[in-house]
Amino acid sequence: MIYIEKSGWQGFRLPDYRVALDAGGHPNDHVFITHAHADHVPRDRKLTVHCSAATAALMRVRGFTGEARVHDFLQPVDLPGCRVTLYPAGHILGSAMVFVETDQGSLLYTGDFRTPPSPTTEGFEEPAGADYLITEATFSLPVYRWKPQEELFQMIREFATDALADGDTPVFLCYNLGKAQEVMHALAPAVDRIQIHGAGYGLCQVYTEFGYDLGNYETYNRDTLEGSALITPGSTLDSAMLGSIRRKRVAYCSGWASNDARRVQLNADAMIPLSDHADFFELIDFCKRMQPRHVYITHTPNPDVVSHYLSKEGISSSGMITEGKADE
Ligand SMILES: [Zn+2]
Ligand SMILES: [Zn+2]
Structure with a gap:
């Protein structure tokens, strides 16, 4: 079991590994930023963060002045007690999903994602599976099915x-x-x-x-x-x-x-109706492919419908409501 706590505005922390996800976390945490949208970037603009090259460049345009440790997609980074890999999320340029491997299992945090990906992103790729999945569910109702x-x-x-x-x-x-x-x-x-x-x-x-x-x-x-x-x-x-x-x-x-x-x-x-998030059915399919032990549903005020669809697939899940506004 990987212990997860909420942190900051919309983010999370894995306290056992001192990893913060879209949050400033505590001092000396390794802070991973999934993408440059305002609701995913910590308010402290002078932090040291880990992110993709494009996310660093976009954050700088928006006033980030801290240190950005830039990582290539699919290139694992070894940290004390865990290994972290960024997967391209297909949402906006630079957007990444953060995959954390530990001896207590693996965890994937999606940030915001879209599959099939936007052509103005690095694409979409996912790990073979994840024991724990923290997924956004911006379009959390089955009325949201996108046109090609x-x-x-x-x-x-x-x-x-x-x-x-x-x-x-x-x-x-x-x-x-x-x-x-x-x-x-x-x-x-x-x-x-x-x-x-x-x-x-x-x-x-x-x-x-x-x-x-x-x-x-x-x-x-x-x-x-x-x-x-x-x-x-x-x-x-x-x-x-x-x-x-x-x-x-x-x-x-x-x-x-x-x-x-x-x-x-x-x-x-x-x-x-052009969206940069997955539609409801892509979201459910993605959760199924990850074969997780548990899904934490975030970025939606009403996770219940997603939970209901997942339970029909035998997947356990719960809502993890964060504060703050959705994407700009
Ligand atoms: Zn976003
Ligand atoms: Zn978002």
């Missing part, structure tokens, strides 16, 4: 080219890190120019440095916007910036877009 990725990318391209052909600016509402770059990657073959809201630009540069094609992009500029697709976070929908664009067509890109109520709430012209 290529179909969603085609929707994105058609939305943009139709709007541009009519002289409208296609506006994609998606958060700055991960979703924005995936939508840009989908648009790259279909549109000549993309503008991105200022806060997202530096993050895009990291993707470019790591070799991902985000098309021909620049920071948002009102004067040269015409003929471009615009990428901006949902929080800017009612802003003066969007208000000043007279002819526009707005698409909201999120897993939550499969929920119709959001459409009315957001007043968007199109809802594109």
Whole structure:
């Protein structure tokens, strides 16, 4: 049995091994960060952390100034009493699942994951199995079943080219890190120019440095916007910036877009249910493949439905609710 405790905002600690997962932990802990989303990065920006190369680069853009010990995926790291390996999680660039092997068994902490993976990530790979699994379950109900990725990318391209052909600016509402770059990657073959809201630009540069094609992009500029697709976070929908664009067509890109109520709430012209998390059925299949002794379900206020489906497969599980907000 590996003893697990909650730590910090959304994270965990393995006190017997002094390993902290997406949490600052205690002094002298080995702190592993799965990815650069705000809810997974400890508030102390001067810590020494372990992470992937891209996660370190993205965290630096967002103000991290501590030491990052960078590890390649699938390359084990030996620590006192345990061995830790990062597996690519398919969620955003740099995202990793943390696999910890000990003489009390093995544990996999997923952070956030998506399978099949986003094409703007290092892919998705999983260990052969894990005795204990701590998994996120952001989309924890069976109503969440995603359409094939290529179909969603085609929707994105058609939305943009139709709007541009009519002289409208296609506006994609998606958060700055991960979703924005995936939508840009989908648009790259279909549109000549993309503008991105200022806060997202530096993050895009990291993707470019790591070799991902985000098309021909620049920071948002009102004067040269015409003929471009615009990428901006949902929080800017009612802003003066969007208000000043007279002819526009707005698409909201999120897993939550499969929920119709959001459409009315957001007043968007199109809802594109592109998620960077696994859907409900992929989540259950993944848990089955790991053949765990126990699953800890996190990142959801209602783990009961997931638990019910797992119990039908003979897998024991329990919710482990953490504080704090979900992904941006
Ligand atoms: Zn995330
Ligand atoms: Zn998350």
